[in-house]
Amino acid sequence: xxxxxxxxxxxxxxxxxxxxxxxxxxxxxxxxxxxxxxxxxxxxxxxxxxxxxxxxxxxxxxxxxxxxxxxxxxxxxxxxxxxxxxxxxxxxxxxxxxxxxxxxxxxxxxxxxxxxxxxxxxxxxxxxxxxxxxxxxxxxxxxxxxxxxxx
Numbered sequence: 285x286x287x288x289x290x291x292x293x294x295x296x297x298x299x300x301x302x303x304x305x306x307x308x309x310x311x312x313x314x315x316x317x318x319x320x321x322x323x324x325x326x327x328x329x330x331x332x333x334x335x336x337x338x339x340x341x342x343x344x345x346x347x348x349x350x351x352x353x354x355x356x357x358x359x360x361x362x363x364x365x366x367x368x369x370x371x372x373x374x375x376x377x378x379x380x381x382x383x384x385x386x387x388x389x390x391x392x393x394x395x396x397x398x399x400x401x402x403x404x405x406x407x408x409x410x411x412x413x414x415x416x417x418x419x420x421x422x423x424x425x426x427x428x429x430x431x432x433x434x435x
Contacts, residue, residue, distance in 0.1 A: 288342035302326040308365035361393040397425040
């Protein structure tokens with residue numbers, strides 16, 4: 285079975301991007317799916333694009349399998365979420381490789397401390413823990429990670 289194709293998101297897909305984001309976030313067990321969560325994420329997508337997101341999707345023959353958002357100028361991987369039915373098939377690794385093509389020297393990211401599956405995965409992928417800090421918007425403790433290309 286061919287891997288989904290990573291490509292720039294289209295404006296008419298933003299609702300689907302928000303749905304993939306919510307379904308993947310909910311799969312962590314840290315929050316329940318709700319209309320209000322989906323509405324919040326739907327509102328965030330265009331707002332974040334205005335603030336500089338480069339937004340990509342993993343397209344599986346017209347079905348969005350994942351979303352990836354980065355701030356290239358800041359070397360910041362902001363969001364990487366894989367839809368639950370696509371998890372465990374190396375799509376996250378493919379998205380991370382794609383990110384490294386765009387940010388070849390350094391990448392930093394934040395991960396919710398309670399999302400142990402995610403931060404342990406980033407550690408296995410070569411990211412080094414730097415610090416923990418409370419996010420003023422969500423109130424959640426965030427773990428900060430950085431990856432640098434080896435010399």
